[in-house]
Amino acid sequence: MPVMPLWLDPLQRLVEAGGSVLVVIALVAMVLFSLALERIWYFRITYRRARRALIRRWVSRDDHLTWSARTLREVWTRELIARLRRPLPWLKLLVALCPLLGLLGTVTGMIAVFDGLAMSETSQARAMADGVARATLPTLTGMAVAVVGLLFTSRLEYIIRREDQRLHDRLARAVEETDA
Numbered sequence: 001m002p003v004m005p006l007w008l009d010p011l012q013r014l015v016e017a018g019g020s021v022l023v024v025i026a027l028v029a030m031v032l033f034s035l036a037l038e039r040i041w042y043f044r045i046t047y048r049r050a051r052r053a054l055i056r057r058w059v060s061r062d063d064h065l066t067w068s069a070r071t072l073r074e075v076w077t078r079e080l081i082a083r084l085r086r087p088l089p090w091l092k093l094l095v096a097l098c099p100l101l102g103l104l105g106t107v108t109g110m111i112a113v114f115d116g117l118a119m120s121e122t123s124q125a126r127a128m129a130d131g132v133a134r135a136t137l138p139t140l141t142g143m144a145v146a147v148v149g150l151l152f153t154s155r156l157e158y159i160i161r162r163e164d165q166r167l168h169d170r171l172a173r174a175v176e177e178t179d180a
Contacts, residue, residue: 018137019112021105025098025138029145032094035087036152043159047084051167054080059174073171081164088156095149102142109135 014022054076063069113131117124 017134018141019105019109019134021101021108021138022141025101025105025141025145028094028097028101029149032091032098032145032149035091035094036149036156039087039091039156043084047080047163050080050083051163051170054167055170055174058171059178064175077164077167077171080167081160084163085160088153088160091149091153091156095146095153098142098146098149099139100142102139105138105142106135109138 011023014026058064058073058076061069064073109131113128113135116131117128
């Protein structure tokens with residue numbers, strides 16, 4: 001048996017404890033939390049810069065009151081909010097996928113437990129209990145990742161709704177301040 005590098009030891013123990021589905025859940029969690037970190041970065045840096053540029057562009061216009069000007073303002077704000085909202089469907093998909101992958105890990109783990117019990121010809125309660133504990137680990141992991149992802153997704157949706165309203169308010173205030 002080849003010697004595994006020391007840094008792969010936790011991954012090997014993870015696969016032994018919960019099966020290969022647990023590794024898939026870990027990969028989905030990494031993608032999910034990478035998207036979450038990207039959204040935080042985008043909101044704190046890129047979005048705020050784009051919001052300031054949009055406000056400057058709106059204030060620099062001569063016309064603010066006509067229907068076409070208000071329509072243009074609405075189009076600009078929708079574009080900016082749409083960029084903030086862009087990865088939301090992917091985040092929701094990954095959150096929904098986690099419990100399903102956990103269930104898949106539990107089912108495959110239980111099949112392996114029952115298959116092992118059928119091959120051994122003896123009913124060992126201890127072996128079955130260990131196998132059931134191993135089989136339920138992917139469900140626990142999938143649910144934990146989904147709950148954290150759901151909390152983040154809900155918070156992001158709240159931020160998007162709040163920013164949509166604030167952007168409209170800031171655009172209106174910026175015009176009022178320049179007219180005063």
